[in-house]
Amino acid sequence: MVSIKDIKVDLEELNKFKSRNAKERLDFIDWWVNYMKNNKDKKWSEEQNVIVDSQID
Helix, strand or coil: CCCHHHCCCCHHHHHHHHHHHHHHHHHHHHHHHHHHHHCCHHHHHHHHHHHHHHHHC
16 A cells, blocks of 8 residues: 655646646637637537537436
């Protein structure tokens, strides 16, 4: 069994990961806003509906 004392965490690497992850999320938000602005509501809402429905089934 692994003890919590045996786990080594590189905090610098963790902070880099968190920064990259935050940037990727913000970039995706920018991309999605641009997509919604440049496509008709019907198109992107239908696509979004497919994603939501796939999570329910």
